[in-house]
Amino acid sequence: MKMAAVNARPSRSASLIAVGALFVAAAVSAAGCGTTKTIGGKGRELVLAYDDSRSTGTVAFPSQTYESITRFELPAGEHRPLRLRLQAEAAGSLEITIYDSTPLETPGEAILSITRELDKQDLSDGRDGRWVVEDLMDAKPLKGVVWVGIRKSAGQPTLWSSAVSSGQCYIRNNDPNNLLGLLPTKRTPMVRLEVAP
Numbered sequence: 196m197k198m199a200a201v202n203a204r205p206s207r208s209a210s211l212i213a214v215g216a217l218f219v220a221a222a223v224s225a226a227g228c229g230t231t232k233t234i235g236g237k238g239r240e241l242v243l244a245y246d247d248s249r250s251t252g253t254v255a256f257p258s259q260t261y262e263s264i265t266r267f268e269l270p271a272g273e274h275r276p277l278r279l280r281l282q283a284e285a286a287g288s289l290e291i292t293i294y295d296s297t298p299l300e301t302p303g304e305a306i307l308s309i310t311r312e313l314d315k316q317d318l319s320d321g322r323d324g325r326w327v328v329e330d331l332m333d334a335k336p337l338k339g340v341v342w343v344g345i346r347k348s349a350g351q352p353t354l355w356s357s358a359v360s361s362g363q364c365y366i367r368n369n370d371p372n373n374l375l376g377l378l379p380t381k382r383t384p385m386v387r388l389e390v391a392p
Contacts, residue, residue, distance in 0.1 A: 240277060243267045244387040245361035250321030253284045254354045254384045256347035260370040263354070264294075264302060264344045264377065266363045267388050273338045274390035276307075276331035282385035283313045283327050287350025291329060296340035301377060306341070307334040313352050321355050326387075343386060356382040 245265070254263050279291065291309045294302035311329055319325040345354065360381045368375035 240389055240391050241270070241274070242387055242389050243269070245359060245363050245383045246357040246385050246387075247359050247383075249357050250282060250284075250319070250355035250385060251358045252356050252382055254356050254382070256352065258368070258370065259347055260373075261366065261368050262344045262346040263380075263384055264342050264365045264367060265384060265386050266300075266340060266342050266365070268340050269337060269390060270392070272392065273336040274392055276334045276337055276388070276390055278389040279329040279331055279343065280326040280387040280389065281329075281345070282319045282321070282325070282355040283317050283352065284319065284321065284355050285351055285353040286313045286315060286318060287352030288312050288348045289352050290346050290348045292344040292346075293331075293334065293337075294342040294344060296342060300340060302342040302344060306337070307331065310348060313350075319355060326385075331389075337390060341388075343388060345384070345386065355385040357385060359383040 256263070276293070279293075289311045291311055293306045293308075295304045295306055297303040309329055311327065313327065317325075317327045361383045362379065364380045364383050365377040366375075366380055367377050
């Protein structure tokens with residue numbers, strides 16, 4: 196019985212297809228399929244937060260001069276501000292201010308002020324994971340200690356808070372007839388600052 200010879204050598208077209216497939220696989224791998232564009236040549240982002248992700252109460256604003264303030268200490272070096280996230284419980288208008296820090300570790304000059312309108316679509320029930328996101332990419336780089344102040348400018352907005360006593364959260368009243376300096380609070384507002392090194 197005569198056996199037919201088997202040609203173990205692939206045809207030229209099969210070789211080209213295999214080489215092409217390897218090239219495509221290498222290109223996809225090098226490009227990092229599913230990656231996001233990096234900022235400033237670095238791919239890291241930091242989220243600074245003191246809450247424990249459990250909304251158990253709210254922060255209300257009795258007047259337009261009453262301000263909830265959270266202190267954030269950034270790692271060494273300058274950081275580009277990216278976003279501020281907050282969890283809103285009731286609608287209204289908020290004035291959000293990022294302050295520099297004074298040598299005495301109190302809120303100093305305003306770096307950036309933003310007015311944010313909260314409507315029904317922005318509100319969270321405290322368990323749905325819904326966060327309001329404010330873009331900060333136009334702000335100047337931050338370094339050292341910064342303070343995020345939030346107060347109402349219209350309506351009756353409230354923010355969710357957690358039961359964590361972080362030692363980084365305060366209230367103050369800027370009413371010239373009833374000034375109140377920084378007072379520590381036993382609750383932590385659901386406010387998170389996102390930056391990139």
